Amino acid sequence: MSFLRNKCILLTSLIAASSVAQAQPEEGFTIAPSIGYYNMDNHRSVDNSTAFSLGLGYQFGNPWAIELVYVNADSETTSGSDIDVDQYRLDGLYHLEGSDLLTPYLAAGVGTTDFSSGPNNALINVGGGLKYALNDSLALRADVRLINDTEDHEFDNLTTVGLHYAFGVKDKVQDTDNDGVIDTNDQCLSTPNGVSVDAKGCALDDDKDGVANHIDQCLNTPSGVSVDAKGCALDDDKDGVANHIDQCLNTPSGVSVDAKGCALDDDKDGVANHADQCLNTRPNTAVDAKGCSLDTDNDGVVNSLDMCANSAAGSKVDAKGCYVVLEEAKTISLDVQFANNSVLIDPKYYAQIEEVADFLTEYPEADAVIEGHTDDRGTESYNQALSEKRAQAITDVLINSFSISQDRISAIGYGEEKPLVSNNSAENRRINRRVTAVISN
Template sequence: MKLNTSALAVLAALPLMSFVASAAPTAEDLQDRVFGSVFYEVYSPDSDKARSAEWQNVDNGNGRGLNIGYRINKEWAIRAEFARQDLDKATVGYDVKGNRAGVDLMYHIDSLPVYVVGGVKNFTTGRSASAANVGIGANFFVLDNLAIFAEANRYQGISQSFADTGLKVGLSYVFGSAPQAAPTPAPQPEAAPAPAPVIGDADQDGVTDDKDQCANTPITDKVDTVGCSIFTETSVRIDLNAQFDNDSSVVKPEYHADIEKLANFLKRFPNTDVEIAGHASNVGKPAYNMALSQRRSDAVADVLVTQYGIDRSRVKAVGYGVTKPRAAGNNAAAHAVNRRIEGHVTASVKEAVTR
């Protein structure tokens, strides 16, 4: 294919455009704005079209058209295009006229005036056909809203096989105005520093109120760095021992006071439990003594539960028979000592450290 003199004039004009307008608007100024353009085009169809009667033997020619588009952001824009084409015939006869219409997606390269373009078009020049186009162009602003642009495209047939080229020059106008930056506020005079507040110590524990995490600490307590009482933890223990008559599981009245003390201890420390361990002397059969020791532990447990209100789940009654004697020997004194129950409870107590 060959270009006519109009195409050469377009190509010659492209280098001159780079010297136009030294103060172009920035990409930020152009985004979110509508633009429109008019252009003149030099168009060169595929050389096969000149030899094809189906294409009416179309040859080089020109066109005129317009675009309307929207700059989506700094990089991307979309536009619609319509062009009226007037192409020569390779054979003798009239010129071939038709239209080209379609849409393009444009990508602007950083801060350069250059963009790349791609889209789809429909042709009625010569015959109806569709094509995909890809090209490159440049905008050269002469005013904030007005630019000269040049663009070259290749059109690759979709519905028919062909490869055309086109060169455009034109004017593009950007509607509206660039967003104005908010004015920088004038610096305000620095306010005089406020006097430092006086911080008190309401509970008089030596820690000021802004750091005190425990208000109303007793004045007698020693406190830590955040005003909370310091505690020490000690262990307390209570023991219960009760003796039984020979072959008896009846709790003697003199041991009720000790059982009450154990009950009060359990109420004071509700997280504690107690095991009542029943024992027997080594007289008679072991199985009988095991059952006897269990009856003795059950008897004391019943007193704790029924008379002093201790929850049954906190009292464990276990009979050990003769397996854990307190006194050795097979005499009356040893037997008397071993006829017993035992109970032991230990709890932890936190006590404040005084000043």
């Protein structure tokens, strides 16, 4: 018994709180024939039985409806006597928000139950149900009620299924999305609530870019410009300049651009700042791919300043790009030691010879004389020939291994004529076996 009472209290509370979700059925009269099962309270000593009901009602133009219901449930007492049960109710129905097909509702009402074996008893009922639309006028209906016999203090429950037919429905103008344009004229039936619409019921799009004003974050897009989902002109390279203005559509990410969307080139050399390694190139100066002034002969003086444009690689030049003149002769002593009576050069001495080659490269207008010397052992004529061969051996290395032009090198032998020290010991004789490079313009 307490369980049924709690159900009554719960359903009554639901009716009171149901204003949070409302349906708006069409206004008109209704008829609802049903069949179901009447479950008698155990204390009545009356068997449960099949029940038939018929409801006549009126649906208001809001969630509320009223219904006059007749229920017949003939049964037997537990002692085997027939008993007729006739019930009359006046119910109120409150429809909740559902879908196009399903509409739930809550219900409550008052009435009387007439038992053929006793007096009429007043009742209160609460419950609810569900309507499934078959078309605009006809629906299937399921209904559950808890019935409180206020005189015998018994709780019954009634479950029915049947049909619900609406007729005499008043014609009503429909505006599903509540935008002020009736559905028959509305070409955009799902406009969000509160959005301004045109005469066709579609959200306003003042700049005609296909994105409605209430979504458009760029309301003044020029006509014909492609836009993104926010209504802003497309900017494929993300440089802040829209495609329809951008004259450089593939600017790398993060590069500063001008009003035309092109990478900045402060020194106007044709190489953008982000690629330019020489940002202060003079105007009208030819530059390479790095934005640096061209230096065709790679002498460190750019073409625009170079008055000697074909300087040899590695040569020393002045500020005008011309060769530096060797002011005085330079002597380079080569500590190249030869074995006795030998002209062969050990490769370990090549590093010294390379110093002569580098100096000649730095001063392309200078020439070198390679001087050969011997000790005093042997005849004077033999030593003379040996010194010449040793000088020539150095010359050959400069020409063949270090690519010095043979026109710039000459070899001379002095034999034993110019010793550095006295030839009175093995060490001194080793010192006198030498080669010297004398370089001058």
